[in-house]
Amino acid sequence: MSTVRETVEVEVPLHTAYNQWTQFTEFPRFMEGVDQVTQVDDRHNHxxxxxxxxHREFDTEIVDQLPDERIAWRTTSGEVQQQGLVTFRSLDxxxxxxxxxxxxxxxxxxxxxxxxxxxLDRRIKGDLHRxxxxxxHRGQEEGGWRGRISPG
Incomplete structure (x- = not known):
């Protein structure tokens, strides 16, 4: 298993950064190698x-989502095995x-x-910087999902 960690400071308010991250179908606009993300329901993406x-296809499940704080996920099917956590913290x-x-x-x-x-490490870190x-550049989110998904 490999681990990647990266932190960036973005010049937008907390809710703007969080809301945009919940727009999974927009990930191909800033993630290299991601061709398409289809949101199946509140918890699942293809x-x-x-x-x-x-070329790989796989499914993910959001296992923990707390608005303006964190989103955690894991793969559920396909050849890709991963889990991740993105957290958000207001600086001002x-x-x-x-x-x-x-x-x-x-x-x-x-x-x-x-x-x-x-x-792969550089690509994932680059995705966060993109x-x-x-x-x-946008200055505002394109939408946002503010629901709570609890672990377990």
Missing amino acids: WSTSIAGV ATHTEVNLAMVFEPSGMAEKAADMTGT FKDFIE
Whole structure:
């Protein structure tokens, strides 16, 4: 298993950063290798990715979601095995700290090589920085889901 952690400060209010992150279908706009995310229901998403020349499809489940604080997920099917947590912390009225932690198991030779060379780590960290650029450029969220999903 590999772990990636990254923190960025975004120049938008807490609710703006959090609300935009809940718009999973917009992830391809700032995440490299993510072709499409289909939101199945409040808890479940279907992902289509192309990373290191390999196309993968998998499903994720949100296991904990507390508005303006955190979203935790895990894969439930497909060749991709991962779990993650993104947290949000207000620094002041116009700045938010976004922390991302992911644990994943690379599958296949290309993904294992990309992991060993640090390519996957750099890509995931880059995705968080592209989120920063995306939301700061927009200045406001495109929507938001403020429901609570409790663990268990």
